[in-house]
Amino acid sequence: xxxxxxxxxxxxxxxxxxxxxxxxxxxxxxxxxxxxxxxxxxxxxxxxxxxxxxxxxxxxxxxxxxxxxxxxxxxxxxxxxxxxxxxxxxxxxxxxxxxxxxxxxxxxxxxxxxxxxxxxxxxxxxxxxxxxxxxxxxxxxxxxxxxxxxxxxxxxxxxxxxxxxxxxxxxxxxxxxxxxxxxxxxxxxxxxxxxxxxxxxxxxxxxxxxxxxxxxxxxxxxxxxxxxxxxxxxxxxxxxxxxxxxxxxxxxxxxxxxxxxxxxxxxxxxxxxxxxxxxxxxxxxxxxxxxxxxxxxxxxxxxxxxxxxxxxxxxxxxxxxxxxxxxxxxxxxxxxxxxxxxxxxxx
Amino acid sequence: xxxxxxxxxxxxxxxxxxxxxxxxxxxxxxxxxxxxxxxxxxxxxxxxxxxxxxxxxxxxxxxxxxxxxxxxxxxxxxxxxxxxxxxxxxxxxxxxxxxxxxxxxxxxxxxxxxxxxxxxxxxxxxxxxxxxxxxxxxxxxxxxxxxxxxxxxxxxxxxxxxxxxxxxxxxxxxxxxxxxxxxxxxxxxxxxxxxxxxxxxxxxxxxxxxxxxxxxxxxxxxxxxxxxxxxxxxxxxxxxxxxxxxxxxxxxxxxxxxxxxxxxxxxxxxxxxxxxxxxxxxxxxxxxxxxxxxxxxxxxxxxxxxxxxxxxxxxxxxxxxxxxxxxxxxxxxxxxxxxxxxxxxxxxxxxxxxxxxxxxxxxxxxxxxxxxxxxxxxxxxxxxxxxxxxxxxxxxxxxxxxxxxxxxxxxxxxxxxxxxxxxxxxxxxxxxx
Numbered sequence: 001x002x003x004x005x006x007x008x009x010x011x012x013x014x015x016x017x018x019x020x021x022x023x024x025x026x027x028x029x030x031x032x033x034x035x036x037x038x039x040x041x042x043x044x045x046x047x048x049x050x051x052x053x054x055x056x057x058x059x060x061x062x063x064x065x066x067x068x069x070x071x072x073x074x075x076x077x078x079x080x081x082x083x084x085x086x087x088x089x090x091x092x093x094x095x096x097x098x099x100x101x102x103x104x105x106x107x108x109x110x111x112x113x114x115x116x117x118x119x120x121x122x123x124x125x126x127x128x129x130x131x132x133x134x135x136x137x138x139x140x141x142x143x144x145x146x147x148x149x150x151x152x153x154x155x156x157x158x159x160x161x162x163x164x165x166x167x168x169x170x171x172x173x174x175x176x177x178x179x180x181x182x183x184x185x186x187x188x189x190x191x192x193x194x195x196x197x198x199x200x201x202x203x204x205x206x207x208x209x210x211x212x213x214x215x216x217x218x219x220x221x222x223x224x225x226x227x228x229x230x231x232x233x234x235x236x237x238x239x240x241x242x243x244x245x246x247x248x249x250x251x252x253x254x255x256x257x258x259x260x261x262x263x264x265x266x267x268x269x270x271x272x273x274x275x276x277x278x279x280x281x282x283x284x285x286x287x288x289x290x291x292x293x294x295x296x297x298x299x300x301x302x303x304x305x306x307x308x309x310x311x312x313x314x315x316x317x318x319x320x321x322x323x324x325x326x327x328x329x330x331x332x333x334x335x336x337x338x339x340x341x342x343x344x345x346x347x
Numbered sequence: 348x349x350x351x352x353x354x355x356x357x358x359x360x361x362x363x364x365x366x367x368x369x370x371x372x373x374x375x376x377x378x379x380x381x382x383x384x385x386x387x388x389x390x391x392x393x394x395x396x397x398x399x400x401x402x403x404x405x406x407x408x409x410x411x412x413x414x415x416x417x418x419x420x421x422x423x424x425x426x427x428x429x430x431x432x433x434x435x436x437x438x439x440x441x442x443x444x445x446x447x448x449x450x451x452x453x454x455x456x457x458x459x460x461x462x463x464x465x466x467x468x469x470x471x472x473x474x475x476x477x478x479x480x481x482x483x484x485x486x487x488x489x490x491x492x493x494x495x496x497x498x499x500x501x502x503x504x505x506x507x508x509x510x511x512x513x514x515x516x517x518x519x520x521x522x523x524x525x526x527x528x529x530x531x532x533x534x535x536x537x538x539x540x541x542x543x544x545x546x547x548x549x550x551x552x553x554x555x556x557x558x559x560x561x562x563x564x565x566x567x568x569x570x571x572x573x574x575x576x577x578x579x580x581x582x583x584x585x586x587x588x589x590x591x592x593x594x595x596x597x598x599x600x601x602x603x604x605x606x607x608x609x610x611x612x613x614x615x616x617x618x619x620x621x622x623x624x625x626x627x628x629x630x631x632x633x634x635x636x637x638x639x640x641x642x643x644x645x646x647x648x649x650x651x652x653x654x655x656x657x658x659x660x661x662x663x664x665x666x667x668x669x670x671x672x673x674x675x676x677x678x679x680x681x682x683x684x685x686x687x688x689x690x691x692x693x694x695x696x697x698x699x700x701x702x703x704x705x706x707x708x709x710x711x712x713x714x715x716x717x718x719x720x721x722x723x724x725x726x727x728x729x730x731x732x733x734x735x736x737x738x739x740x741x742x743x744x745x746x747x748x749x750x751x752x753x754x755x756x757x758x759x760x761x762x763x764x765x766x767x768x769x770x771x772x773x774x775x776x777x778x779x780x
Contacts, residue, residue: 023630025720025728029713036743039717040551046719047473053719055632055728058738075628118516229741231748254743256516257509316461318469322551323743 023074026054026299030064030081031179033110033248034285037324038081038307044318045306051299054079061179068288069094078293078300082286083110083179091347101291104345105304106335108313109325111249111274111282112184113261114171120241121165123157123262127280130264131192132160133169134223136216139196147198152218172226172233173217173246183283184246188264190214191280234259249274249282250323274325282325291342308336399759403752409541409554410496410504412467412530414446416475417489423479426487434480439472443494451526462523466530468495470543470555495543496536498553498746500527504538507745518745544753548721549735553746556739558754560721564634564714564729565703565761571638571725572645572702577695579642580649581684584691587650588657589679608647615644616708624712631713632728640708645698652694656687689776696769700762706733732758 028038035058046053059067061082068080069090086104094102114130116123125133132138137149141159157164174181193214194200203210217223226233230247234255237245244262249269252261261269265280273279287307294300306312313319315326326332337343420426422445423437444464448454454463471494478492479485495501499518502508504527514521530536547557591597619640623629629636660683668678709715715734722729730738732754739751 027631032741035717036551042717043551043719056717057632057713057715058717075624075630118512230743231740250743254518254745257512257518260516321465 024298025052026079026297026303027077028054028056028079028081028287029059029067029077030057030079030287031061031083031285032058033061033083033179034081034107034287036250037107037285037319037322038287040318040322041303041307041312044312045299045303049299049302049306051302054299054303056081065090065288068290069097069099071097072099072290072292074297076290078297079287079289079303082288083183083283085284085286086288086345086347088347091345099290099292101344103289103291103304103339103342105287105289105308105339106327106331107285107287107307107324108319108327109274109282110285111252111269111279111325112180112187112246113249113252113269114188114244114246114264114281115237115252115259115261115269116244117237117241118258118260120167122260123164123244124266125161125164125262126195126265127188127192128195129157129161129164129192130188131190131195131214133157134171134217135189135193135213136218137213139199144196145198149213152220152222155222167242169222170224170240170243171222171246172224172236172243174230175225175227180246180248184281185215185217187281187283189217248323249325253323271320271325275328285324288345291344294342304339308332308339399752399755403749403754403756405505406544406749406753407541408505408538409543410501411493411537411539412496412500413491413493413535413537414443414450414467414471415489416442416446416492418442418475418479418485418487419445420487423486427483428486429483431480434483435476437476437479439475439479440469442475443467443471459522462520463526465497466500466523466526468497468554469552470495493537493539495554498744500536501554502746503527504536505749507749544750548719549717549730549738550719551717551742553742553744553750556747556750558732558735558757560718561730561732561735561754562757563722564637564718564734565731567634567722567725567729568637568641568731569699569703571635572641573695573699575639575642576645576649576698580646580695581653581691583646584650584653584657585679585684588654589675589683604647604650608651611707612644612705613707613711615640616711618643619708620711630726630728632716632718634714634722634725634727634729634731636712637709637714637731638725640712641702641705644705644708645695645702648698648701649691649695652697653687653691656690656694657683659690660686686778689772693769693773696765696772700765700769703731703761703765704733704758706731706737709734732761 026042028042030038035056039056042054042056045051057064057077061084064077064080065082065086068077070076086102091102094100114123114125132152133154135152138152138154140146140148140150141153154160154169156166156168158166160169173184190211194203199210199213202213224243226236226245230251233245233247234251237243237259245259249271252259252269253271267273267279269279269281274282289300289304309317310332311317313324313326313332317326320326327335419442422442423439424430424433428434444460447463447467448460451463454460474494475492496504499508500523503519508517508519510517510519510524519527527536543555544557546559547555548560550556587597587600619636623636623639624631664682664686665678668682669675673681706715709731714730715737716728716730717738718728718730720727736751736754736758739747739754
């Protein structure tokens with residue numbers, strides 16, 4: 001009897017294979033930074049149209065592009081979100097799997113805040129301070145122009161820059177798997193690293209070395225990897241007044257009664273200052289659409305229309321309410337017309 | 348001679364007496380350490396429960412706002428219109444906005460109006476749409492409707508927003524406070540039982556989000572898991588225990604089953620990704636694949652528990668059955684299996700409870716995803732309860748904090764009732780020899 005049942009189950013299982021032929025909902029993968037925005041659009045789209053609500057997986061930018069570029073067909077995702085631009089190698093990988101036409105859509109900007117508890121004084125740092133405080137190796141403090149790197153000796157912010165408070169360096173931030181960490185390393189740390197002339201000169205000679213100097217975060221416990229959960233970092237900052245945290249602007253926006261964003265190069269991470277580009281640590285967010293799936297999977301065109309409508313990504317759109325920093329009007333127009341004409345990406 | 352023995356005995360007694368105090372003390376200490384361990388464990392568990400309940404119980408209530416909606420035929424459709432196509436496309440958002448403007452006629456600037464509209468949830472317009480679709484006769488009438496408030500208002504009413512911080516740092520501004528207070532004065536704001544939490548799928552608006560989608564997903568996933576792992580597990584256990592010869596091969600199989608029970612669950616997720624999705628081409632994110640993966644994970648648990656249950660059936664039962672002329676198969680199906688069944692079911696339920704709480708293997712097969720539509724079967728994409736908790740814990744909106752805890756409470760309720768069922772089954776059907 002039992003064996004009969006298991007035989008029946010095994011049989012029906014083989015029957016299921018091949019059922020993957022049809023899919024009537026959009027499948028989206030990709031960045032966890034774009035996820036909170038894409039999900040809002042998807043929900044609106046599902047509630048206001050006759051189409052099913054798209055399914056959105058949060059796989060990280062790199063993981064999303066890997067799935068996206070795996071091939072054409074219903075078993076592969078239609079759209080991938082990314083918190084950075086697609087790389088040339090990824091475009092080639094896509095092309096190798098028969099995906100030649102990709103539509104690129106820039107969604108808007110995301111600021112990365114360096115914040116601390118409201119109970120502590122507000123920090124005002126430069127990107128160079130951030131680099132010196134958090135890099136694994138820094139120029140020898142005794143003779144900074146010598147071109148010699150030493151393991152980061154700084155223990156307090158005051159040692160980094162005498163204008164900063166005399167507090168131990170303690171920064172909570174995302175782990176290396178996170179796109180936020182990549183962007184933080186690239187925009188804040190490399191931005192500060194470039195200010196040191198001899199390291200900047202290194203870029204031309206030895207790009208690999210330059211990158212490793214500028215992007216490698218210290219591992220002696222001053223930078224604490226707090227996991228991908230930004231809410232957790234906010235909670236820890238509340239409990240630990242002396243620490244700073246690194247997270248996306250939308251979390252700062254939601255918790256502005258508990259934490260305050262530090263000034264970076266004298267600019268505060270506010271909506272207006274990120275939008276006009278004066279806050280230095282902000283990055284563009286994108287999504288990529290597989291053109292071959294348009295017309296095969298119902299609703300892709302309409303989803304794109306919803307995402308690129310003014311009520312979604314406009315200055316007063318619902319995405320701005322969720323913490324996305326909108327693009328300037330001209331940029332929005334350019335991307336909207338690319339979407340309407342289905343113009344493929346060219347790198 | 349006799350004296351000598353007596354002396355020896357006395358000496359022994361003295362030594363025993365001397366050591367006795369120490370031995371009693373040791374025993375006391377041993378007992379205290381054990382008791383301390385239990386108390387420590389209880390403290391941790393109660394701390395966990397108290398913090399979850401304290402964080403989460405408010406999520407079972409939701410703030411509602413009463414609006415006097417004039418179902419204006421101009422904004423919806425002419426009186427008498429019943430075509431659902433027309434009714435579903437009408438401008439219900441405009442209806443809500445118009446009502447809000449009428450309630451607060453002083454608000455004039457565009458910016459202020461936008462803030463005013465933000466007091467009620469975006470879900471209000473869908474609620475009105477559903478009302479009209481159900482009863483088109485509402486068009487042209489005036490009704491008092493309770494609609495969900497925005498999550499920020501909800502947080503304020505529940506006391507999660509500190510009004511002492513400067514206005515610029517608050518999600519609720521001073522002008523909103525004035526409006527909310529005037530609504531409160533008119534008894535237009537009320538906390539009610541949050542039915543949405545149990546009847547809706549996931550949403551990015553905390554006030555519209557619910558766990559029904561995740562509960563359905565968990566149900567389908569566990570059903571698939573049970574349908575596969577229980578028959579296969581019991582069949583494997585019966586064969587290994589009753590029929591298989593005892594040789595090196597069965598030893599190797601036994602060792603490997605025990606090893607599999609200790610393999611980290613994420614490994615099963617990777618296996619599922621490689622076999623079910625990449626090789627068999629099953630769709631991502633569906634309960635079918637989730638159930639298959641979890642079945643692989645729970646199989647060793649079920650096999651081990653089932654074998655233990657079979658072993659505990661006394662040989663005399665088998666011998667008696669064989670003695671009166673039953674075939675080996677009859678012996679097993681008529682006598683051994685029914686007696687072992689309670690133990691097997693207990694093992695299965697424990698395995699299922701374990702599967703209910705898993706997220707790691709589901710991460711690999713795409714079940715950690717934002718899914719709004721409530722799944723109707725094992726082929727629809729869906730999330731499961733622990734995944735829903737994980738996704739909410741990662742959301743920036745503050746109102747998701749209490750919903751995360753509330754979802755944990757629901758998951759714990761399921762787990763506890765499954766374990767109680769296992770205990771009850773064991774108590775009711777267990778036989779001792």
